[in-house]
Amino acid sequence: MKHLDLINEFQTLLTQLRHEVESASAMQLYDTHKIAEQVICGVMRELYGFAGLRNLNAEQGNFPGIDLADDTGRIAVQVTATADLSKIKDTLKTFLKHGLHKRYDRLIVYILTAKQDRYSQSAIDAVTNGNFSFSADTDVVDYRDLSQRVPFVSPAQLQAAVNVLKAYLRGIPVGPSDEDIDPPAEPSEVLTGNLVELYFPNVIYVAQVANEIMEKHRKGRARNLRRTIGEFCRQAMTPVPSTYVTYNDNLVTFFDLNTADHPYRYVIEEGGLPRKYPHENSAESTKATKECSNRCCVFHCSTGSTQSGSHGTRTISCSYFCRAIRMVMCVPRCGEVTGSPVVRYSNENTTRRIPPRY
Known part of the structure; x- marks a missing residue:
């Protein structure tokens, strides 16, 4: 006491x-x-x-x-x-x-x-x-x-x-x-938190990974298809955002894969018809939604840096997204990526893009 x-x-x-x-x-x-x-x-x-x-x-x-x-x-x-x-x-x-x-x-x-x-x-x-x-x-x-x-x-x-x-x-x-352990009769200052709301896209997009990549994947030692895709992009010098997950032979992302200039056009099968699913379509799509959210939602600290470290980019664990569609969190500054979960900052309209990663 x-x-x-x-x-x-x-x-x-x-x-x-x-x-x-x-x-x-x-x-x-x-x-x-x-x-x-x-x-x-x-x-x-x-x-x-x-x-x-x-x-x-x-x-x-x-x-x-x-x-x-x-x-x-x-x-x-x-x-x-x-x-x-x-x-x-x-x-x-x-x-x-x-x-x-x-x-x-x-x-x-x-x-x-x-x-x-x-x-x-x-x-x-x-x-x-x-x-x-x-x-x-x-x-x-x-x-x-x-x-x-x-x-x-x-x-x-x-x-x-x-x-x-x-x-x-x-x-x-x-x-x-x-200072006195009794609480003051009147507050000496008023604190206002920075409220951040997160919104999820309504659908996820699924497309088959390019046959060329799948052949390399079957012949190679890598068990993780993402690693094979990363090696392919490095060799081809075509970086893609890391905001995707893979299931079987498919690539799953929030980006609209039906557009002509989407960033994954070099790693999915040409001529294929990407599919889109609501979040609640199946247990598999729900799981994919959580993993995509984990990879997509990136908060930039007050420095705006994208380097790793105490003031760099931090990825929010997917466990935050398992509970509700809308969240309120306090962060100094946040990033927003088109096609990804939308993050709006209460006091500042700032758009920041996640840097391309292999």
Whole structure:
């Protein structure tokens, strides 16, 4: 679950902050404490809902008694790495001395390292003397108190708190993959896909392969008649499109073989009468239709290249054509061949011919 991953990430980052503060304190390097004030300000703003919480030291250097405040919520926060009782008492004395108890109803002391197991409430009450209410159990907090609130905040609040910790601890901006896991209320952009419709010709054409080719095929070693036709075309220097299949001694294609200038005129028997069949005429013609579709329908990528490779010509598997006559697919650019399945591009009227192949 994504939310659990987010909780674990928050705990890891908060622990890292604590260890860095402890190390800096041991070396008497207190710049880390100043940065930690800003981190805690952002984290508490998200986890506690203190929307107006801000760093007072940014407005007035070394603000007396407190470091953070939310004037609207009347909340004040002291951020310190010192966890003993004397620090709590000194904070309360300064808080009362400057009359801050009149501006804020609650004072929270956040310990950057780890708070003590218990504090003397009577010693604290002796300092406040009834002028201000401060509880040692609920108003002294550390990383454990923050962690206890995490399971009860929304994913958006938790993600925002994690972003604050990551920005200060890692020094890198939050990337697109780290955005709020909640879906946005309104889409930031509208995407429109390129819709492509495929249409099949109504008939397929069947003609007998030329006797000359069939004689070579029977005498040769090639078992595949297409291979024999390809060898014949290479020798005769008469390339033909590869958009055909063979059954027995016949050539099957979507091209109209009754025209005088069709591309297969050199490989079918001269004087023969090509036949045409509807797709549903027989199981054999249906199978031929699928194989022809597989060989005919070629999509050209955005480069318009017909070379093989990641940006070259791709042949669509015939399994796509077994399910429906009309399809909708998303492709960058497509090819169209007369007599082949018609492919129309929604935003561009482009006609591309399949290059001749042997």
